[in-house]
Each structure stands twice: as structure tokens, then as C-alpha cells.
Amino acid sequence: xxxxxxxxxxxxxxxxxxxxxxxxxxxxxxxxxxxxxxxxxxxxxxxxxxxxxxxxxxxxxxxxxxxxxxxxxxxxxxxxxxxxxxxxxxxxxxxxxxxxxxxxxxxxxxxxxxxxxxxxxxxxxxxxxxxxxxxxxxxxxxxxxxxxxxxxxxxxxxxxxxxxxxxxxxxxxxxxxxxxxxxxxxxxxxxxxxxxxxxxxxxxxxxxxxxxxxxxxxxxxxxxxxxxxxxxxxxxxxxxxxxxxxxxxxxxxxxxxxxxxxxxxxxxxxxxxxxxxxxxxxxxxxxxxxxxxxxxxxxxxxxxxxxxxxxxxxxxxxxxxxxxxxxxxxxxxxxxxxxxxxxxxxxxxxxxxxxxxxxxxx
Numbered sequence: 001x002x003x004x005x006x007x008x009x010x011x012x013x014x015x016x017x018x019x020x021x022x023x024x025x026x027x028x029x030x031x032x033x034x035x036x037x038x039x040x041x042x043x044x045x046x047x048x049x050x051x052x053x054x055x056x057x058x059x060x061x062x063x064x065x066x067x068x069x070x071x072x073x074x075x076x077x078x079x080x081x082x083x084x085x086x087x088x089x090x091x092x093x094x095x096x097x098x099x100x101x102x103x104x105x106x107x108x109x110x111x112x113x114x115x116x117x118x119x120x121x122x123x124x125x126x127x128x129x130x131x132x133x134x135x136x137x138x139x140x141x142x143x144x145x146x147x148x149x150x151x152x153x154x155x156x157x158x159x160x161x162x163x164x165x166x167x168x169x170x171x172x173x174x175x176x177x178x179x180x181x182x183x184x185x186x187x188x189x190x191x192x193x194x195x196x197x198x199x200x201x202x203x204x205x206x207x208x209x210x211x212x213x214x215x216x217x218x219x220x221x222x223x224x225x226x227x228x229x230x231x232x233x234x235x236x237x238x239x240x241x242x243x244x245x246x247x248x249x250x251x252x253x254x255x256x257x258x259x260x261x262x263x264x265x266x267x268x269x270x271x272x273x274x275x276x277x278x279x280x281x282x283x284x285x286x287x288x289x290x291x292x293x294x295x296x297x298x299x300x301x302x303x304x305x306x307x308x309x310x311x312x313x314x315x316x317x318x319x320x321x322x323x324x325x326x327x328x329x330x331x332x333x334x335x336x337x338x339x340x341x342x343x344x345x346x347x348x349x350x351x352x353x354x355x356x357x358x359x360x361x362x
Contacts, residue, residue, distance in 0.1 A: 037168075041282065041292065044166040044200075044248065048284040051146065051163065051201060051246055054154040056288065059234050067151045068208060068231035069094050069128045069142040075226040079129070081122035085112030093118070094127050094142065095149040096196060097159045097185030105186050105196075106148070129222075129229070130208035131347075133325040135332070139347075143205040144198055146246070149185070159186040164199040166282070168252040171259060171270055172197055202249045204357075206321075206349035207232065207286075214352050216316040219323045232353045240287035242356035244346045247273060247283040253292065254278040256337075263335035272332055274347075277340035286353075293358060299343050301359040319357060321348040 058067055071091050077083040084091070090113045095106035107127040108120025126132045131141035142148075147155075147164040155161055160179025165172060176197040179187040189195050206214050210228045213220055222228035237243050251257065251271035256278065261271045273281035279295045302319045309317035320343060322328045330344030345357040 040167045041253065044168065044252075044282045045290045045292075047163045047166065048201065048246060048282060048290040050155065052284050052288045052290065054151065055234070055245065055284075057154045058151060064233040064235045066208060066231050066234055067142075067146070067203070068130075069145075069148075069150070070130065070208075070229040070231060071128075072227075072230040074128075074229035075222065078223040079229065080223075081109070081125035082112070085109060085114055085122070088113075090114035090118075091128060092150070093120075094124070094145070096147075097149050097152070097157075099186055099188055100182070100184035103188070105188070130203075130231075131205040135326075139326070139331065141205060143203045143208060144249075146201055146203060147199045157185060159196070164201060166200040166248050166250075166252055169200040169248070169250055169270070172200060172250075198249075200248055200250065200252075201246045203246055204244055204346050204349060204353075206347060206355070207237070207243065207245065207353040209352055211236075211352040211354045214321045214324065214348060214350060214355075216314040216350050216355075218315055219321065219325070234286060236353050237286035238351075238354045239356040241285055241289065242358050242360070243286050243349065243353065244283045244293070244357045245286050247293075247346050248281040249273060251276050251279045251281070251337075253280040253282075261335055261337075271337060274331060274333070274343050274345065275336040275341055277338050279341075283346070293345075295341060295343060298345050298358060299341075302343060302345070304359070316350050319350060319355065320344045321350045324348055 059065060073088065074084060077088060091109065093106055093108055095104065098104050107124040108118050109122065109124055110118035110120045126137065126140055127142055129141045130143050131139050147159045152159060152161065155163055160176055160182060162180055165176055167173065175193055178192055208231050210225060210230055211232065212225060213222055213228050249272065251273055257271050257276055259270065260267055261269055261275065273279055274295060277296050280292045282290065282292050284290045306318040316323055320330060322330065331347040333342060333344065349355040349357055
């Protein structure tokens with residue numbers, strides 16, 4: 001009768017099994033990482049689709065107007081806050097929302113014809129412009145504020161709604177996270193690090209100015225153009241499928257420059273979408289479709305257009321404007337990760353809403 005014997009694995013067999021498992025992990029992990037990355041990109045594109053619907057609903061309520069915090073007649077006082085609120089009217093306030101204790105937060109304008117209980121002053125005036133024309137405050141303006149109350153009413157009525165943050169925007173999403181569970185419309189800044197957290201997604205400031213401001217015939221100071229602040233309607237977009245309307249403000253896809261850009265003061269600001277040659281931000285276009293845009297392809301398109309227009313009589317020959325007060329570097333190109341990155345599309349689109357940021361098929 002045969003005898004049963006215990007048999008243990010040899011060291012060689014164990015090493016073979018470990019090697020096989022290690023090989024499988026090495027093969028599967030990158031695939032799992034790519035699948036997870038693709039899922040996060042899909043989620044961001046979904047956010048942009050929701051914002052596209054909100055933009056369309058806003059336009060339906062306001063005769064096809066884009067969202068704007070500027071009054072059409074800011075230009076009659078050359079964009080001067082003191083003159084406007086003292087001689088024209090008090091404009092609608094840029095409100096973030098109510099907190100659960102009944103406090104109303106926002107960038108208030110006070111004084112002049114504004115009610116006496118309004119706490120702000122003209123220091124907040126730039127928030128009522130599409131953008132400012134210097135880097136003193138980070139080229140701030142309402143293009144950075146899609147989650148403010150006048151627009152978030154068309155989304156979910158909350159400043160800290162997850163739809164305003166891309167899941168790959170880890171730094172700002174983590175900072176904003178306490179607000180996702182907060183019962184009020186807006187959580188006091190002290191609860192999220194002392195300041196309100198900006199959305200991942202931003203409008204195109206170029207598309208919010210009168211097209212003559214960033215015309216191919218040259219930049220016109222808004223203070224010299226009475227109609228400068230009159231925000232165009234969405235229907236004025238000449239190339240609806242080629243002009244970006246909203247975009248991820250930060251470099252989230254193919255990011256290889258580290259979490260933050262050391263060139264910015266404080267070293268805590270993430271890299272911007274146009275600061276890496278390999279960046280591929282997700283964007284929403286004026287026709288409502290959403291897609292990723294490779295910065296390298298945008299730069300190639302700009303070079304081709306500049307070459308095609310080389311003999312044209314107008315000074316601005318490319319897809320983005322190099323003649324604004326921001327200079328030839330445009331939107332923070334001087335702080336780019338690599339020397340190859342050279343574009344300020346979306347932000348400084350030549351001809352504004354009448355221009356385009358990408359081309360069709362090559």
C-alpha cells in the first residue's frame with residue numbers, strides 16, 4: 001500500500017512563484033493606473049458637460065448672454081469704480097452665498113449709491129471685470145469665479161459643489177472638501193484655510209470682453225473703448241466648435257513638473273494648463289461639446305496660422321494675442337515648466353469670442 005508523504009515547496013519553486021507574481025503586478029499596475037486616470041478624466045469631462053448645460057440655461061434666461069459680472073455701461077466711466085458707484089449706480093454684487101448662520105459672503109462694493117450696510121469698497125472692483133491686465137493679483141477677475149451665486153444657481157445653488165472641481169485637481173479638491181458636506185450655500189473661509197477655494201474650471205476672459213479689446217488689429221485699453229465691458233452673447237461665437245468656453249485652469253493631464261510651480265510667490269500654486277508642452281487640459285467649447293486639448297497641438301496650430309498670415313496687414317497674426325499689457329509671454333509663460341510651452345490660448349484668444357483656439361483637421 002503506497003505511503004502518503006508531506007511535500008514542501010523548494011526555495012527555487014518559491015522564488016519562481018514570487019517572480020511570476022511580481023511580473024504580473026508589474027504588468028497590471030500600469031494598466032490599472034491608466035484605467036483610473038481615464039476614469040478621472042471622464043469625470044472631469046462630465047463636470048464640464050454639466051457646466052455646459054448650466055451655461056445654456058443661463059443664456060436662455062438672459063437673451064443668450066454669457067455670464068458676466070460687468071455692467072454694459074462700465075465703459076462710459078472708463079471702468080472707474082468710484083465714478084461709477086457715485087454717478088451711475090451700484091452694480092449687482094458678486095455674492096458667494098449664505099452660510100448656515102445667516103452670514104452672506106461675497107466681494108462687496110460699498111459707498112456711493114450702494115446701500116449703507118454694504119461692507120465692501122472699490123478694492124473689490126477687479127472682480128467685476130473679466131480679468132485685470134497685470135499679474136499683481138494673479139490676473140484675477142470673474143473669469144475665475146464660476147461657482148459664485150449668480151451662476152451656481154444654475155448648477156446646484158452651492159459654492160462648494162463637486163462639479164466645480166476636477167477630481168485630478170487634488171490640491172484644490174482636498175482644500176474644498178469640507179465645503180462639500182457643509183449644509184450652507186457657502187462655508188466661511190476660516191473653515192477652508194482662510195480663503196475661499198477657486199474652481200478648477202474657468203471661463204475664457206477673452207470671450208467675455210468686447211472683441212475689439214483683443215482685436216487682431218491691436219490691443220485696445222478698455223478705458224478707451226466705451227463698449228469694452230459689454231459681454232458678447234454666446235451666439236456671437238464665430239467658430240463655436242473651435243473656441244473654448246471653459247477649461248481646466250491647471251496642468252492635470254501628463255503632469256511632470258511636480259505638484260506646484262515654484263515660480264509663483266509662496267510656492268503653493270499648481271502649474272497652469274498652458275505651462276507644460278505635454279499638458280492636455282479638458283475644455284468645453286461654445287457648441288457645447290467637451291474634449292481634451294493637447295497644448296503641443298495648439299502651439300502647432302498657432303504656428304501654422306502665424307505663417308499663413310505672415311503677409312497680412314494686421315499686427316496680430318496668431319490664434320492668441322501677444323500685444324496685450326501682459327506682453328509677448330502672455331499668461332504666465334515666463335514661469336512655464338519647459339521652454340517648449342508657448343501659448344496663452346483660451347485666455348488671450350485673438351479677436352475674443354470671434355476668434356478660435358484650435359483648428360480643424362490638419
